[in-house]
Amino acid sequence: MMRKVWALLLLAPLAAAAQQTPFWPDKDEVLKRFGSSRALEQNSQNKIYKTGVNAHWSADGRTFWYCNEGKGGAKEYILADAASGTKRPAFDAQQLAGALGKATGDTYDGRRLVIPAMTFSADGKEVRFETDGKYWRCNLHDYTLQRADSLPKPPPPRRNYRPGRWESFETRRRSPDNQWVALIDKGNIYLRHTGRGDTLQYTTDGTPAKPYGSLAWSPDSKYLVCYRVTPVADSSVYYILTSMGGTRGQLRSQLYKQPGDPFTTYEMHLLTVGKPGAVKVNTEIIDFFDAPRLHWRKDARYFMYEKVDRGHQRFRIIEVDAQTAATRTVVDERSNTFIQEARIFTKYLPDTDEILWTSEKDGWRHLYLVDALTGRVKNPVTAGEWVVRDIDSVDVQKREVWFRANGMHAGEDPYHIHHYRIGFNGKKLVQLTPEKGHHFVTYSPDKKYYIDTYSQIGVPHVTELRSTATGRKIMELERADVTEYFATGIAPVESFTAKGRDGKTDIWGIVCRPSNFDTSKKYPIIENIYAGPHDAFVPKSFTGNFRDMQYLAELGFIVVQIDGMGTANRSKAFHDVCWKNIADAGFPDRILWMKALAKKYPYVDTGRVGLYGTSAGGQNALGGLLFHPEFYKAAVSACGCHDNRIDKQWWNEQWMGYPVGPHYDAQSNITHAHKLQGKLLLIVGEADTNVPPESTYRVVDALIRARKDFDFLAVPGMGHSDGGPYGRMKRYQFFVKHLLGVEAPLGGQ
Structure with a gap:
């Protein structure tokens, strides 16, 4: 019944904006709302049943x-x-x-x-x-x-494991035929015969400072690939634990690579068993990431490896002839912006000399079948204005790929994940999850059946059993029971979409409202922001958890979360907005989205807008005040990576590029801290090992030097977080004060 009432309320024509009166509660009402929010949080726990099946x-x-x-x-x-x-x-x-x-x-x-x-x-x-x-x-x-005495062992679960791009070499010293053991002494390589016990030295120019290492055998044990390694020791970052007992704080440090820091380099060499000496492979020194995993052909003469150039604008698959040390490039992908290295999928098929490979070269992430002998793309396996999200498995015998994708279903949230399979030739696409929603699939051990659980942000879970051969629904197993949950009075979460900055692209987000809001009032809006380019972040499945967003909403706010341009899982052009442009954070799209929300629902007050976030979201939250003060008026920024030169190398160079240039400074919150106009609360954990605490402390320093008024909370002993329970109470108190105009006790108590 409650859900029906809310549906009618949201769909009914609302009064004109001019008839709305701003929501300005007094202190008594705010305290009452704190109490009711805590009660609703407690009462709504564990009130949703049958959300899935663990078979x-x-x-x-x-x-x-x-x-x-x-x-x-x-x-x-x-x-x-x-x-x-x-x-x-x-x-x-x-x-x-x-x-x-x-x-x-x-x-x-x-x-x-x-x-x-x-x-x-x-x-x-x-x-x-x-x-x-x-x-x-x-x-x-x-x-x-x-x-x-015991139970029969159940069949093992299906695991779609594929090895990583970078090799682990410590266990690779013994040859596959067990005839040889590779040894390294004073930086040089020796081979010892396991039967005869004789040892032969193969290199002489290695030193402890520049040794040979990272060894990999050919499958036939004829060749040993090794590298002349030039090690680089990473520098440390430091923090002080102030509350560990005693009278002195305790200094801690960790190795931490930042943008621009050098990498250990690897110069590839080949050893032929029985032929002392090492031959340098005719290829570039590997100066980014570790030594690569090798993929041998069936004849064990040729192998391929993958190389990502620093700056993330070039990805190659390079073939090496172990007899001659000559090389050729099989795949060479270049981008004017970036290639997201973590999402490159490759599957080597030595029986047919083929490679399955994902690329965004046509503007969307798709799968291609490559002839490993010629480097020619034999055919796209998938194509269209949608995104291959992940590869579940590859059936080499049937020449089929099982994968997840989003955006293929017209008229549906393009972020919803659906499951498919398709032939290597790009034909016989089978839709395994036809129902509208965000899907999660598990298979029977023999993969003859699968269990599909799907939902939407406002539509509870349904779980079905289906046939893998055809995708046919065999039976419905369960349907989530949310009766008790909505009987508490909690407001349903709404999915909302509006056009982005280009006037064409749909921007998706969600809306949380107070359970007792009055449509004749205008409520401040607060955005929960995280614009990290590595993914998209707005929830797509039905969630019955009383989340932080709902707690805030109950205090008298409209709380939203949005995926703007620059985040992942849409087109390459959508994602490219972030390139050397992290400070953009999709703000033009977010602001238009909230204005569209206010146009549809006049009770949304875009004159009082706050935002909060942690980590990259902390960077974004402060960025909203610095770069868009005309719209955002108050922000809570926790553990922000406020300057991309201070944060971790692997994440920041992926989006901001290499080498480190003036654009890093131009987008730094520290550089622009003097522009602060709105109300700001900064939170940092003193023991943050993810983003160095000095990232926040340097913002504090810049604000002090600019004589800016702000609030600051440093939490002793806390790591990378939003401030924990105390920090969240401070956040609630902060927004109540600056967006509702009420000085409330901490946590409303």
Whole structure:
């Protein structure tokens, strides 16, 4: 009923903006709202049931059991038969509880049996299970029990593991045929025969300061790839723990690579077993990241490796001829902006001399089939104005790719993930998750069936069992029960979209409202911001957690979260906005989105706008005040990476480029701190090992030198966070003061 009332309220025509009166509560009302927010937070916990299925499959891959948890910890065990499309209670819980009580002398509640593991006989007449650390066999006809020593092992879960791009060499010193062991002594390489025991020196120019290392054998044990290594020791960053006891603070340090810092370099060489000496491979020194993983052809003469150039604008797959040390480039991708190295997928197919490879070269992230012998793209595997999000698995025998994607479904939130499979030739695309929503899929051990759980931000979860061969729905397993949750009065979260700065691109976000808001009032708006370019951040699944955003909303705010341009999971052009431009943070899109929200809902007051964020979001929160003071009036910035030269190398060079140039300074919050106009609360944990605390302290220094008024909270002993419970209470107090005009006690108490 509550959801229907809210739907009518949101869809009904609202009064003109001129008829709205600003919401300016007095102190008593604010204190009351703090109390009701805490009560609603407590009352809404654990009020949503059946949000998914954790399936425990039988060895034959036909049946599985799962447990539904209900009100008060009640448990319901279900046995499903995938082949027949039926499900039923796994056992009579009351009879089983009685049998356990009789066998042990203890009391068991059939509604709350805790059974972490069980298996059923092929005919379904017996169940073996574990409870309280003991194993039992139960005849399901008469519920007689017998003790058991153990349970049959369940089939292992499917894992779609693929190795990383960079090799781990410490275990690669023994040759595949076990005939040779590679040794390094005083920087030089020796090979010792495991049978004869004789040792032969292969290099002579290595030194402890510039040794040979990072070894990798060919599959036939004829060649050993090694590197002349020029080590670089990273510099340290420091912090002081002030409250560790005693009378002195304790200094801590950690190695920390920042933008512009040098890398250890690797010069590739080849050794041929039985031929002392090392031959330098005709290729560039690897001066970015570690030594690469090698991918050998079937003939074991040629191998390929991947190279990402510093600056993230070039990615190559390079082939090496182990006989001649000659090289050729198989794949050479270049970008005028950036290539997101962490999202490059490659799968080498030595039996057919092919490579599966993802690229955004056509403006969207897609999968390509490459001829490894010629470097020619044989065909796109996927294509269109949508994004391949991840590769679940590759079936080499059937020449199929199983993958996740977003944006393929017209009329739907383009961030919703759906699951598919397709042939290597780009044909026979099978849609595995046709229903509208954000999907999560798990497969049976033999991959004959899969369980699909989907939802939307405002639509609760549905879980279905489907056939992998066709995608056909076999049966609905569960549908989330949200009755108790919405009976608390909590407001549904709304998904909202508006056009971005180009007037064409849809920008997506969510809206949280107070549960008791009055449409005749105008409420301040607060944005929860995180504009890190590495991903998108607005939730897409139904969430029943009483989140920080809802707590703020209950105090008398409209709280929103938005993915503006410059974030990931859309087109390359959408993402490229961040290139050497992190300070943009999608603000032009965010501001237009909030103005569109206010146009639709006149109770949204864009004259009183705040924002808060942590880490990159902390950088963004302060950036809103510095670069858009005409719109944002108050900000809480926690643990911000306020200057991209101070933060970690791998993240910042990916988006801001290399070498470090004037654009780093031009976008620094420290550089622009003197422009501060709005109200600001800075929070930092003194033990932050993610973003050095001096990033925030230098903002503080710049603000003091500019004689700016601001609030500052340093939390002793705290790491990288939003300030923890105390910091969040300070945030609530801060926004109540500066956007509602009320001086409230900390936490409203």
